[in-house]
Amino acid sequence: MSKHPASLPRPPHAPPHYRGPERRNRRADDQAWIEVITQMDRIYADLVRYQVELEQKNADLEDAQRFIQSVISSISDVLIVCDINGQVQKVNPALLEAIGQAEAEILGRPLQQLFAPEYHALIEGFPEHIRSDTVIDCEVSLLDHKGQPFPLAVNCSPRYDHDNRLSGFVITGRPLGELQKAYRDLQAAHETLKATQQQLLQSEKMASLGRLVAGVAHELNNPISFLYGNMHALADYERKLKQYLDAIHGGIDEAKREALRKELRIDFLLSDMGPLVEGSLEGAERVSSIVQNLRRFSMPQQQAAESFDLIPVIERAITWVLKASSRSPRIERQLPEHLPLVNNEGHVHQILINLLQNAMDALQDTAEPAIRISAGEHQGLAWIEVEDNGPGIAPEHVSRIFDPFFTTKPVGSGTGLGLYISYGLATEQCGGQLSFDRSELGGARFRLELPMEHRT
Numbered sequence: 001m002s003k004h005p006a007s008l009p010r011p012p013h014a015p016p017h018y019r020g021p022e023r024r025n026r027r028a029d030d031q032a033w034i035e036v037i038t039q040m041d042r043i044y045a046d047l048v049r050y051q052v053e054l055e056q057k058n059a060d061l062e063d064a065q066r067f068i069q070s071v072i073s074s075i076s077d078v079l080i081v082c083d084i085n086g087q088v089q090k091v092n093p094a095l096l097e098a099i100g101q102a103e104a105e106i107l108g109r110p111l112q113q114l115f116a117p118e119y120h121a122l123i124e125g126f127p128e129h130i131r132s133d134t135v136i137d138c139e140v141s142l143l144d145h146k147g148q149p150f151p152l153a154v155n156c157s158p159r160y161d162h163d164n165r166l167s168g169f170v171i172t173g174r175p176l177g178e179l180q181k182a183y184r185d186l187q188a189a190h191e192t193l194k195a196t197q198q199q200l201l202q203s204e205k206m207a208s209l210g211r212l213v214a215g216v217a218h219e220l221n222n223p224i225s226f227l228y229g230n231m232h233a234l235a236d237y238e239r240k241l242k243q244y245l246d247a248i249h250g251g252i253d254e255a256k257r258e259a260l261r262k263e264l265r266i267d268f269l270l271s272d273m274g275p276l277v278e279g280s281l282e283g284a285e286r287v288s289s290i291v292q293n294l295r296r297f298s299m300p301q302q303q304a305a306e307s308f309d310l311i312p313v314i315e316r317a318i319t320w321v322l323k324a325s326s327r328s329p330r331i332e333r334q335l336p337e338h339l340p341l342v343n344n345e346g347h348v349h350q351i352l353i354n355l356l357q358n359a360m361d362a363l364q365d366t367a368e369p370a371i372r373i374s375a376g377e378h379q380g381l382a383w384i385e386v387e388d389n390g391p392g393i394a395p396e397h398v399s400r401i402f403d404p405f406f407t408t409k410p411v412g413s414g415t416g417l418g419l420y421i422s423y424g425l426a427t428e429q430c431g432g433q434l435s436f437d438r439s440e441l442g443g444a445r446f447r448l449e450l451p452m453e454h455r456t
């Protein structure tokens, strides 16, 4: 049996008192009453059911409304719902906040009144646009409570009723103030980024300049030391020759003159002057070509190749390194008579100087220092190896040997650029390879490989 809501009166279940004379008639009447009562009970039960269903539907409707309301309220963009004539039917809190008015003040008003006067004509045309199904997407300004423009990027879409008939339109508007602020922030971030990039570029330029100066200084160091050595020797020769000539001009007798000649080693001195001057000129030429090639350090580019014999270049490199050093290790040569190449002679010379200089440096504390230099050709490649019996390269340094500024030498005595420069010259400028491993002499072995024919 259904429950009895308080709002419905309880049906009469008992028949009223009946005082009819005849028993048969009374039974028929009773039957009629029973049917009426049953019928009423059924109707009452239906009524109760309808009421319960109605209450449920009402609750659902309220839920749905609350849900829609919460969604509308949570939208930060402006929302305006209008009927087909452009009268405001519903707005969201974001709109009310933007214009500083209460909902009751604007419902039923023409839409354009919410906007700045210059947009009235445009907004009055919205219903027309909606009917003709054209897309509305534009920038307009609301008027806030002080009458100041509140810019919005709006778009407008049609709204249909349950019979799918056009019943109005919905305007959504994104406050441009926020977008403009985001844009300004982005612009500021971009400016900061540009400034940082500029600084980075500047410091990278300074670093490159530092590398350039250090690289040039590294390459100039050797020919200049060589020139110094030669100039000191020439100054000594000049002093001795002057002494000898003064003696002759002073009328020295022949025996004394001969003795002086031997003592001052005048014959050796005269024979050594030619090569000394020649070597000094070579050194000066090298200095001048390094200076001319300054561009190579800042903008690496391949230099013109020339034909030359590698063997004299090796010999010259040995002479230079030995002359600039106070020590003279045993030099072991395993060289062919000639090894013709087409490449850049200056670069090859510079690489060999750096390799030999490193070998000399590594032999600083070796009791019987020795350097072996060998060369040959193999499958179209010329190879040159420089090895020594020094301590070799420590395993923990192997991966950093070619890095710029990596040095194990005391501060002031090594720049750590020799191998970095040599590697760049060997691979990028000469089209070859530079590698190293352990020498059977005990120290390091560096191997330079160069194409016999220069490839550009």
Ligand SMILES: Nc1ncnc2c1ncn2[C@@H]1O[C@H](COP(=O)(O)OP(=O)(O)OP(=O)(O)O)[C@@H](O)[C@H]1O
Pocket (backbone or CB within 6 Å): 218, 354, 358, 359, 361, 362, 388, 390, 391, 392, 393, 397, 401, 406, 407, 408, 409, 413, 414, 415, 416, 417, 418, 419, 420, 443, 444
């Ligand atoms: N023959 C070698 N034996 C042992 N270690 C070597 C040898 N050649 C190079 N090295 C190691 O490699 C490092 C880097 O050599 P690189 O020629 O680049 O710079 P550097 O010789 O230290 O400085 P710079 O060339 O300016 O004099 C050296 O400090 C040394 O530790």
Ligand SMILES: [Mg+2]
Pocket (backbone or CB within 6 Å): 354, 357, 358, 417, 418, 419
């Ligand atoms: Mg070096």
